[in-house]
Amino acid sequence: MKKIITLLFLINCSVIFSQQVAILKYQGGGDWYANPTALPNLIEFSNLYTHTSINKNIQTVTLEDETVNNYPIIFLTGHGNVFFSSEDSKNLKNYLISGGFLHISDNYGLNKYIRKELKKVFPSLKLQEIPKNHPIYHQTFSFPKGLPKIHEHDKKPAQGFGLFYKGRLIVFYDYESDLSDGWEDASVHNNPKQTRERALKMGSNIIEYAFKN
Numbered sequence: 390m391k392k393i394i395t396l397l398f399l400i401n402c403s404v405i406f407s408q409q410v411a412i413l414k415y416q417g418g419g420d421w422y423a424n425p426t427a428l429p430n431l432i433e434f435s436n437l438y439t440h441t442s443i444n445k446n447i448q449t450v451t452l453e454d455e456t457v458n459n460y461p462i463i464f465l466t467g468h469g470n471v472f473f474s475s476e477d478s479k480n481l482k483n484y485l486i487s488g489g490f491l492h493i494s495d496n497y498g499l500n501k502y503i504r505k506e507l508k509k510v511f512p513s514l515k516l517q518e519i520p521k522n523h524p525i526y527h528q529t530f531s532f533p534k535g536l537p538k539i540h541e542h543d544k545k546p547a548q549g550f551g552l553f554y555k556g557r558l559i560v561f562y563d564y565e566s567d568l569s570d571g572w573e574d575a576s577v578h579n580n581p582k583q584t585r586e587r588a589l590k591m592g593s594n595i596i597e598y599a600f601k602n
Contacts, residue, residue: 408600409444411460413491414451417472423496424466427572434572434589435596439529443596452477452484462490462599466569468498471506478509485510485552485559490599493562494569497542507552507560516550516562525549525561528597530590537587539580540567557602561595568592 412428414421432443450457453476457463463484465471473481485491493503504516519525521535526549536549547566551558570578571588580588 408441408461409446409448409459410596411448411450411457411463413457413463413465414449415465415467415471416474416477417470417502419467419469419471419499419502420496421465421467423468424494424569424573426574426577427466427569428464430574431572431589431592431596435593438590439593439597441596441600452480457484458487458489460489462492462596464492464494464569465503466494466496466499468496469502471499471502473506473509475509478506482510486554489559490602491560492595492599493560494567495562495564496567496569497540500564503562511552511554514552514554516552516560519549519551519558519561523551523558524602525551525558525594525598526591528594530594532591532594536563536566536568537591538566539571539584539588540578542567558598563591 410428412421428447429445432445435441436443450460450463452473507516521533526532526535536547538547542565545565548564550562550564552560568588568591571580571585572592575585
């Protein structure tokens with residue numbers, strides 16, 4: 390009987406973690422396609438160290454496409470302008486309140502645009518700094534000091550912000566950290582191995598949290 394229960398548990402886990410992720414192609418002219426090696430490296434790391442089974446075929450989606458709802462987590466990054474139309478805002482809101490999760494990685498220059506566009510999606514919600522004891526920092530890997538600093542921009546501390554809907558974290562925004570730069574191939578930014586590992590571990594935590602919640 391114990392063997393049957395164990396087998397069922399393993400089957401259920403494999404179903405939960407057999408997932409695919411997507412990159413959000415947004416309007417506005419910003420480079421949504423930045424950091425092309427980042428997600429492939431993160432997926433490889435996550436599958437190796439947190440027992441996920443993420444499909445390595447990363448999709449690109451827009452908010453005009455209903456297939457966005459097929460993905461438990463979507464990623465948004467870039468350096469410049471982001472624009473959500475009224476229809477985009479409506480579709481993103483529906484995606485998020487229906488169980489989806491959005492990770493935004495500020496690749497320096499995104500901040501003033503993304504904050505304004507998120508207000509279109511959730512006018513009554515405010516980005517809040519996520520406390521260091523939040524589960525997103527304590528999945529397979531623990532970050533007791535919160536979001537790790539990967540790249541220096543304006544000599545500001547790394548901060549993890551979030552939007553919460555009915556108590557659930559639906560948007561994670563890494564600010565002044567540049568997590569996705571840390572996921573890229575080592576030769577792209579010449580980051581020390583330890584720095585890249587911190588970035589990959591935090592990224593893996595984000596995926597793990599999104600799949601579970």
